[in-house]
């Protein structure tokens with residue numbers, strides 16, 4: 446097992462006297478932070494989908510997408526890499542729009558008159574207690 450410890454520690458974690466063999470500096474840390482934030486959105490989405498047993502894209506997914514891509518954009522501008530600057534220059538648009546739609550949908554929920562639970566906008570009956578919801582007339 447000594448060889449395994451050596452492999453994990455000397456070849457992976459502390460490679461060539463550096464953490465993960467990476468030349469760490471401020472901007473390298475910014476780039477890896479962007480990686481961590483942007484990648485974590487998939488774990489969050491997967492977790493919520495497994496928990497609810499249906500495909501769900503939670504609001505946190507769009508926040509992680511927005512913050513992660515803006516962090517990547519800062520890094521790519523610093524690196525002066527036109528490919529990555531273009532890749533992250535406009536992604537904030539759909540992320541921001543999805544967050545706006547999430548908020549509009551949440552605000553359109555109606556409170557059940559019987560139990561007070563917040564119900565989706567198009568519901569006729571409360572999913573919690575079954576009470577008829579007040580019809581919203583246009």
Ligand SMILES: [Zn+2]
Nearest residue numbers: 557560571574
């Ligand atoms: Zn109810």
